[in-house]
Amino acid sequence: MADDQIAMPGVTAHLTIREGKGAAAVDFYKAAFGAEETGRHLADDGARIMHSHLKINGGSLMLNDDFPEYTGGIAVPAGVTLHLRVDDVDIWWERALAAGATVRMPLDNQFWGDRYGEVVDPFGHHWSIGGPVKA
Structure with missing residues (x-):
């Protein structure tokens, strides 16, 4: 079983990154918070991230690029x-x-x-x- 498929206790945040900037977000979280990326799966276009699993300070964070063709568009949630x-x-x-x-x-x-x-x-x-x- 890959590290990014291991069961995670508690609640894990999962961020959607707009405008195809998922890879830039991963790079930012590595630089800003010392994140370690344990897994990444790209979309068929070879560019956008379908799923990335990061470890930050002992906890998990998942993220993906936005896919407006499937979701109709997203907005960054207010209040989180x-x-x-x-x-x-x-x-x-x-x-x-x-x-x-x-x-x-x-x-x-x-x-x-x-x-x-x-x-x-x-x-x-x-x-x-x-x-x-x-x-």
């Missing part, structure tokens, strides 16, 4: 944020910004005891990054 709980927020934050993410909520020490901020990736998906405040 993917959260990364990490050991060193500043390192993850800076890496995401260097890879091309933009700040949605500045990174800061929060009232609930975490160091936390939010970014938007180049494909419109929102990510929160949080972890312990350094002493």
Whole structure:
């Protein structure tokens, strides 16, 4: 059984990437979040991604390119944020910004005891990054 077919416990996010930019999204997630791609299946056109399985910080993320010829078109869902709980927020934050993410909520020490901020990736998906405040 291929690594990308192993059963995954819990909930796994599955992103649809618009405008045939799935491969660029995989490259961004590798640069921004240290993702490891464990499997990729291309469409018959040899360009668009039917399925990609990524591992980020021990969790799974799946993605595919949009296929408007089958779905009638998609929109990035409003109100969805993917959260990364990490050991060193500043390192993850800076890496995401260097890879091309933009700040949605500045990174800061929060009232609930975490160091936390939010970014938007180049494909419109929102990510929160949080972890312990350094002493």
